[in-house]
Amino acid sequence: MYVGIDVAKASLQVCVLTSPVQQVSFDNTRSGWKALAKYLKQWDAVWVAMEATGRYGDGVSKHLYAAGYRLSVVNPARIKAYAQSQMKRQKTDVIDAHLIADFCRTQEPDLWQPLSAEGEELREITRHLDDLKDARQREKNRLEAKPKSKAVVKQIEQLIALLDKQIKQTQKDIEHLVKQHPHLQSQSNLISSIPGVGLLTAARVMAELGDLSQYDDVRQIVALTGLDPTRKQSGSSLNRSGGIARMGHSALRAALFMPALAAMRYNPILKAFAERLKAQGLLPKQVVIAVMRKLLHLAYGVIKSGIPFDPNFGKVKLSTP
Numbered sequence: 001m002y003v004g005i006d007v008a009k010a011s012l013q014v015c016v017l018t019s020p021v022q023q024v025s026f027d028n029t030r031s032g033w034k035a036l037a038k039y040l041k042q043w044d045a046v047w048v049a050m051e052a053t054g055r056y057g058d059g060v061s062k063h064l065y066a067a068g069y070r071l072s073v074v075n076p077a078r079i080k081a082y083a084q085s086q087m088k089r090q091k092t093d094v095i096d097a098h099l100i101a102d103f104c105r106t107q108e109p110d111l112w113q114p115l116s117a118e119g120e121e122l123r124e125i126t127r128h129l130d131d132l133k134d135a136r137q138r139e140k141n142r143l144e145a146k147p148k149s150k151a152v153v154k155q156i157e158q159l160i161a162l163l164d165k166q167i168k169q170t171q172k173d174i175e176h177l178v179k180q181h182p183h184l185q186s187q188s189n190l191i192s193s194i195p196g197v198g199l200l201t202a203a204r205v206m207a208e209l210g211d212l213s214q215y216d217d218v219r220q221i222v223a224l225t226g227l228d229p230t231r232k233q234s235g236s237s238l239n240r241s242g243g244i245a246r247m248g249h250s251a252l253r254a255a256l257f258m259p260a261l262a263a264m265r266y267n268p269i270l271k272a273f274a275e276r277l278k279a280q281g282l283l284p285k286q287v288v289i290a291v292m293r294k295l296l297h298l299a300y301g302v303i304k305s306g307i308p309f310d311p312n313f314g315k316v317k318l319s320t321p
Helices: 030-042 055-066 076-085 093-107 117-144 150-180 182-191 199-209 218-225 250-266 268-279 284-305 311-317
Strands: 002-007 011-016 022-027 047-051 070-074 229-234 238-244
Touching: 002 055, 002 093, 011 030, 011 093, 022 030, 022 093, 030 055, 047 055, 047 093, 055 070, 070 076, 070 093, 076 093, 117 150, 117 182, 117 199, 150 182, 150 199, 182 199, 182 284, 199 218, 199 250, 199 284, 218 250, 218 284, 250 268, 250 284, 268 284
Parallel strands: 002 047, 047 070
Antiparallel strands: 002 011, 011 022, 229 238
């Protein structure tokens, strides 16, 4: 039996492909997850699919996996493409849940595996680091607006100082966690052997994507990160790049931006790669995005091979996207 779940912050819209189709809603809370797991027991061989929605879907996915259900957590870009292929133009929670269930029925996507306990902790800490940095930037923006109250300025400055301290401590916590677990340390060493990529970026990649060796194709990783290129083509009048999909892990895309800039200066392979793209007329932003994508290719390569970055090997293998 195929089941689709449209995940929202407060609710879960569920579609079961019975005859007739059943549509039901549950709260996106622990009690709601338990009620959903119990509800699904009335069918044999249940296969549940849902979109990868980040934090909102973490709880229900882990609960259904623990309850023994087959579960697929799918890149939203694939669901969107499937909707377009089916000529679906309306969008509601009920329609989306039915679409996800039908996608599961026809495409039978890969089954989802949860992160290890240390992987979960790494994801939580790295996301907390992002929250702290966002909070610091908000306070800096307030300070730049030059409040007239000296008392307000003083408190903002104190808050920024506190956030700076917490950011430094959180970065140390990430490093300590990675060093505590040999497989995290091993993968971190491999990924950070790529010029331009440091330990914190490697930790972010591992936190959001898990063990890269579990993927069959690097294109899966690129798609999950939302860096897969799109193209708009119609006859002879329209044939141009449509940018990137922008689905999936937006935080990981943001985390790869500065390493891409560093790699364009210090990584001999990606420096040459970026220069070729510039010579072909690509805009600066397009070049950076292409380098971000190649960083994922290189990270996947070193993890799959178990061999640290080798610039001589990469010069032969790397090609223009």
